Amino acid sequence: MNHISQTKYSTIEQMTGQLLKGRAVQTKQVKTEKSFQSILESQYAKQDSVLKFSKHANERLQSRNIDLSEEQLEKLSTGTKKAQEKGISESLVMVDNIAFIVNVKNSTVITALDEGEDKIFTNIDGAVIM
Template sequence: MTKINAFVYQQLPLPERAVSESKQDHKSTVQGHSFAQNLEEEFGKLPLKISKHARERIQERNIHISQNEWNLIHTKMQEAQKMGINDSLVLTKDAALVVNTPNQTVITAMGLDETNTRIFSNINGTIVINH
C-alpha cells in the first residue's frame, strides 16, 4: 500500500485473497452477485488504480462511470502528466474525481450534485470529460 496526500491506496486488481474475503462479506443478490462484488469486478478491468477511499465513495454515492469513460479518463490523465500536472480534478457528466497523475490513481470521487459548494484544493489542473 502507498500513501498519497493522506490517502492510502492499493493497486487494482486486488489480490485473490482480498477479493474472496470481500465477496464473503456482502449479501448476494438474485444474480448471485452483490453490487459491491460487481463493482470490484469492474474495478479490476480498469487501466488505472482507484484508492480504497475512492472505491468507497463511488459505491456509497452510487456513481456509475462506463468502461469507455474510464479509458478516456486514463488517457487524459496520461496527457496531463506529460504537461506536468500532478493532481487534477476530473469532471465528467455525472462525477467529479480527484486524481494523482504520476501514480495513475483516483484519490476520491463525488457526484456532480455534491460539487455545488465545494472548493477543490491541492490540484494543479482540471480535466473535463463531456460525454
C-alpha cells in the same frame, strides 16, 4: 598408453563441458543486458496503462452510487494521460459531470464526486475536462 593417461590432458567430455559452460554464461549476459532507456520506457508504459482507484475512491463511488461505464473509464484514463503529458501532479478530471481527483504520478484516483455535492477542490495543480 599408461604414459598418456598419467599426463594432464582434458577429455573430450571435459572440453565440451567447458565450451558449453562458456556459451551459457555468454548467452545469459546478452539476455540480461538492456539499455537504461528501454527499461525506463517499459516501466513508463506499464504505469500509463493502469489506472488504479484508492480505497477511499472506491468507497466514495459506492456510497454515492456512481457506476462507471467502460467509455467513462476510458475518458478518465485519457484525461489522466493528458494531465501527465502537461506535467500535472494532482489533477481534477471531469468526466460526464463526475469529478475525479487523480494523483497523476501514481495514476491513482483519490476521490470522486457527482452533481449533488459542493464542488470545492483544493490541493490540485491542474484540471482536465473530458
